[in-house]
Amino acid sequence: MNGKPTLAVVGATGAVGAVMLQILSQHADVWGDIRLVASPRTSGRKLSVRGQETEVVALTEQAFDGVDVAVFLVPDEVSTQWAPVAVAKGAVVVDNSAAFRMEPDVPLVVPELNSHAVRSRPRGIVASPGCATLSMVVAVGALHAEFGVRELVVSSYLAVSAAGQDGVTALRDQLSLVAGTDLGTHPGDVRRAVGDSTGPFAAPLALNVVPWAGSLQDGGWSSEETAIRDETRKILDLPGLRIAATCVNVPVITAHSAAVHARFEQEITVDRAHEILATAPGVVLFDNPGAGDFPTPSDVVGTDPTWVGRVRRSLDDPRALELFVCGDNLRKGAALNVAQIAEAVAVELSKA
Amino acid sequence: MNGKPTLAVVGATGAVGAVMLQILSQHADVWGDIRLVASPRTSGRKLSVRGQETEVVALTEQAFDGVDVAVFLVPDEVSTQWAPVAVAKGAVVVDNSAAFRMEPDVPLVVPELNSHAVRSRPRGIVASPGCATLSMVVAVGALHAEFGVRELVVSSYLAVSAAGQDGVTALRDQLSLVAGTDLGTHPGDVRRAVGDSTGPFAAPLALNVVPWAGSLQDGGWSSEETAIRDETRKILDLPGLRIAATCVNVPVITAHSAAVHARFEQEITVDRAHEILATAPGVVLFDNPGAGDFPTPSDVVGTDPTWVGRVRRSLDDPRALELFVCGDNLRKGAALNVAQIAEAVAVELSKA
Ligand SMILES: NC(=O)c1ccc[n+]([C@@H]2O[C@H](COP(=O)([O-])OP(=O)(O)OC[C@H]3O[C@@H](n4cnc5c(N)ncnc54)[C@H](OP(=O)(O)O)[C@@H]3O)[C@@H](O)[C@H]2O)c1
Ligand SMILES: NC(=O)c1ccc[n+]([C@@H]2O[C@H](COP(=O)([O-])OP(=O)(O)OC[C@H]3O[C@@H](n4cnc5c(N)ncnc54)[C@H](OP(=O)(O)O)[C@@H]3O)[C@@H](O)[C@H]2O)c1
Numbered sequence: 001m002n003g004k005p006t007l008a009v010v011g012a013t014g015a016v017g018a019v020m021l022q023i024l025s026q027h028a029d030v031w032g033d034i035r036l037v038a039s040p041r042t043s044g045r046k047l048s049v050r051g052q053e054t055e056v057v058a059l060t061e062q063a064f065d066g067v068d069v070a071v072f073l074v075p076d077e078v079s080t081q082w083a084p085v086a087v088a089k090g091a092v093v094v095d096n097s098a099a100f101r102m103e104p105d106v107p108l109v110v111p112e113l114n115s116h117a118v119r120s121r122p123r124g125i126v127a128s129p130g131c132a133t134l135s136m137v138v139a140v141g142a143l144h145a146e147f148g149v150r151e152l153v154v155s156s157y158l159a160v161s162a163a164g165q166d167g168v169t170a171l172r173d174q175l176s177l178v179a180g181t182d183l184g185t186h187p188g189d190v191r192r193a194v195g196d197s198t199g200p201f202a203a204p205l206a207l208n209v210v211p212w213a214g215s216l217q218d219g220g221w222s223s224e225e226t227a228i229r230d231e232t233r234k235i236l237d238l239p240g241l242r243i244a245a246t247c248v249n250v251p252v253i254t255a256h257s258a259a260v261h262a263r264f265e266q267e268i269t270v271d272r273a274h275e276i277l278a279t280a281p282g283v284v285l286f287d288n289p290g291a292g293d294f295p296t297p298s299d300v301v302g303t304d305p306t307w308v309g310r311v312r313r314s315l316d317d318p319r320a321l322e323l324f325v326c327g328d329n330l331r332k333g334a335a336l337n338v339a340q341i342a343e344a345v346a347v348e349l350s351k352a
Numbered sequence: 353m354n355g356k357p358t359l360a361v362v363g364a365t366g367a368v369g370a371v372m373l374q375i376l377s378q379h380a381d382v383w384g385d386i387r388l389v390a391s392p393r394t395s396g397r398k399l400s401v402r403g404q405e406t407e408v409v410a411l412t413e414q415a416f417d418g419v420d421v422a423v424f425l426v427p428d429e430v431s432t433q434w435a436p437v438a439v440a441k442g443a444v445v446v447d448n449s450a451a452f453r454m455e456p457d458v459p460l461v462v463p464e465l466n467s468h469a470v471r472s473r474p475r476g477i478v479a480s481p482g483c484a485t486l487s488m489v490v491a492v493g494a495l496h497a498e499f500g501v502r503e504l505v506v507s508s509y510l511a512v513s514a515a516g517q518d519g520v521t522a523l524r525d526q527l528s529l530v531a532g533t534d535l536g537t538h539p540g541d542v543r544r545a546v547g548d549s550t551g552p553f554a555a556p557l558a559l560n561v562v563p564w565a566g567s568l569q570d571g572g573w574s575s576e577e578t579a580i581r582d583e584t585r586k587i588l589d590l591p592g593l594r595i596a597a598t599c600v601n602v603p604v605i606t607a608h609s610a611a612v613h614a615r616f617e618q619e620i621t622v623d624r625a626h627e628i629l630a631t632a633p634g635v636v637l638f639d640n641p642g643a644g645d646f647p648t649p650s651d652v653v654g655t656d657p658t659w660v661g662r663v664r665r666s667l668d669d670p671r672a673l674e675l676f677v678c679g680d681n682l683r684k685g686a687a688l689n690v691a692q693i694a695e696a697v698a699v700e701l702s703k704a
Contacts, residue, residue: 259507
């Protein structure tokens with residue numbers, strides 16, 4: 001193609017959109033024009049990207065005129081309706097919603113693990129995984145490449161910004177209600193104080209943790225839990241991987257954590273796991289608890305990599321490892337992974 | 353013996369002690385005199401038990417004169433030094449510290465699971481498990497009785513009162529510092545705001561979770577994690593049980609939670625697991641997520657039982673089950689379990 005490709009950011013005004021604009025301003029500039037798109041509610045608003053004030057336009061067919069790559073940072077139903085429109089207008093779509101992730105003819109891509117999959121996109125759509133999967137899959141995938149993962153038990157500690165700005169507002173409101181009180185010592189006292197301010201969550205999160213995220217699936221699973229299983233199997237190309245996840249919301253603004261129990265085909269040592277994680281792309285090993293070195297969400301928020309600590313070999317099984325991982329759900333969990341995929345497409349288009 | 357036995361509460365002024373005094377006031381009255389004991393720092397203080405103001409006396413040999421049962425709710429080193437003194441003076445000791453839990457000649461008792469073990473106490477000491485173990489072992493033990501547990505992966509969500517009043521104060525201070533701010537969005541911003549107010553924790557807990565509890569053990573494990581393994585094996589009398597725990601502190605005042613992956617010898621169904629848990633002593637089944645029914649710490653704090661929800665059978669293994677459990681670390685996790693053991697001893701002594 002002539003010159004650099006044109007990018008459309010659909011959902012530029014959202015929580016993930018805001019981080020995408022930061023990333024576009026920081027990364028090596030592979031893009032020609034950048035067009036910002038959102039709902040008619042916010043069209044006309046000006047946002048800054050690459051140091052330039054840029055007007056947001058409403059999502060219409062015309063918004064994709066001349067667009068080469070469109071990243072979709074919008075709710076599922078908006079992607080379902082509009083991604084095919086963008087493709088029909090000639091754009092490659094990189095979608096951050098759950099709409100296409102499990103479609104067999106849509107690749108589900110984590111560039112550190114399966115970048116090759118970007119190129120085979122029969123529907124013109126590439127999907128980015130959910131943030132709960134992305135919080136741990138880069139680290140697990142690096143270990144899998146050498147040891148062959150056979151089973152995962154994942155217990156997650158999910159931050160509220162995964163539920164968008166509404167989630168953040170709800171937690172901040174609740175924290176103001178409990179500060180300076182003696183709440184949290186009688187059954188239901190937090191629930192009564194929080195009243196209607198639960199926001200998008202199934203129960204209060206101030207002074208609490210809530211073992212529910214998403215919608216009810218067969219067998220009592222939540223949709224976030226089955227998504228971790230389905231997406232991890234697809235990304236690692238391991239349809240038979242045993243995987244059981246429990247998703248728990250915690251009162252953290254941004255950055256997901258997970259306690260991961262991973263059983264491998266091969267025996268594994270902590271030393272070798274450390275070597276692999278220390279050099280794996282997109283991973284930072286931070287594991288010296290005697291010196292206070294382990295990742296926590298409030299320390300890693302705003303950073304790109306997956307942070308890994310608390311690496312321990314099972315005392316009962318030389319093939320099993322425990323890890324504690326943290327990663328920013330708005331960056332690697334969403335905007336960054338989408339940007340990485342889109343940039344790979346841009347390079348491919350520029351060469352074509 | 354003549355009349356009801358005399359009880360000494362050593363550590364009556366502490367976090368667990370306060371709950372013990374409540375429980376002694378509420379339970380059927382098996383005790384004659386109740387003597388309150390603490391350090392010389394607080395002797396002379398008056399505390400209410402069974403509706404009577406009672407003066408706290410200092411811990412000395414004389415404090416055990418005429419005492420039949422002494423419950424120890426004090427730090428490990430105080431139990432190590434003083435429990436043998438109480439035994440030498442003729443008392444049976446029920447110890448809540450970690451000092452004797454793993455001694456082969458000291459039974460480690462959870463009355464719902466191994467009440468028989470109370471009677472064989474060659475050293476005159478019975479130990480109560482740690483709160484992280486007690487948060488899940490009653491539920492797991494009930495399922496084990498029918499299905500035979502073979503492996504556990506436990507990811508815990510630990511409340512700050514497990515670290516005593518200092519832990520509670522630290523979290524309340526931190527929550528006041530973050531309320532009404534936009535902290536939690538830049539790397540380390542919470543750490544900088546909290547400064548020295550981390551209290552007994554390895555990192556700030558406001559807007560954060562901290563994957564560390566206890567002291568460093570071989571292989572990178574924390575002492576709370578190895579304790580869950582050692583204690584669960586001893587209580588269930590399963591020295592070969594595979595068990596891997598990850599202990600994470602969360603910003604909750606009281607009530608521990610755990611995501612438990614349990615693999616059994618036998619195939620298991622959710623329906624049968626529900627039946628067992630619905631009738632198991634000390635357990636409340638609360639599992640209907642479609643109606644918002646699952647336990648959370650702020651809803652169960654201040655209650656006696658182990659609450660169980662989110663029961664799911666593994667999609668890949670008909671012998672494995674996932675559970676989410678919550679229980680009050682100061683009640684069943686400490687004072688209640690100690691009171692139950694002490695009451696069993698009282699009944700035994702009264703019959704003698
Ligand atoms: N937050 C995370 O951690 C995370 C991680 C992975 C994936 N995701 C997924 O990423 C997507 C965006 O999430 P978010 O957290 O950024 O949500 P958000 O803060 O609610 O933002 C939603 C964005 O979608 C736009 N939008 C909504 N309805 C639209 C319509 N009918 N037409 C055009 N634009 C519309 C909004 O524009 P207006 O401002 O004009 O309404 C806004 O820009 C979702 O699919 C989410 O599930 C989020
Ligand atoms: N908190 C939990 O959830 C939990 C759960 C299970 C087990 N435990 C264990 O239970 C024990 C008590 O915990 P806690 O949280 O109640 O601690 P805490 O709030 O710090 O109370 C400690 C108690 O021990 C007394 N004490 C300390 N040093 C003493 C000494 N030299 N002589 C006599 N008394 C002394 C204190 O008396 P003064 O007031 O006079 O200093 C106070 O009554 C610890 O072993 C802890 O590990 C706690």
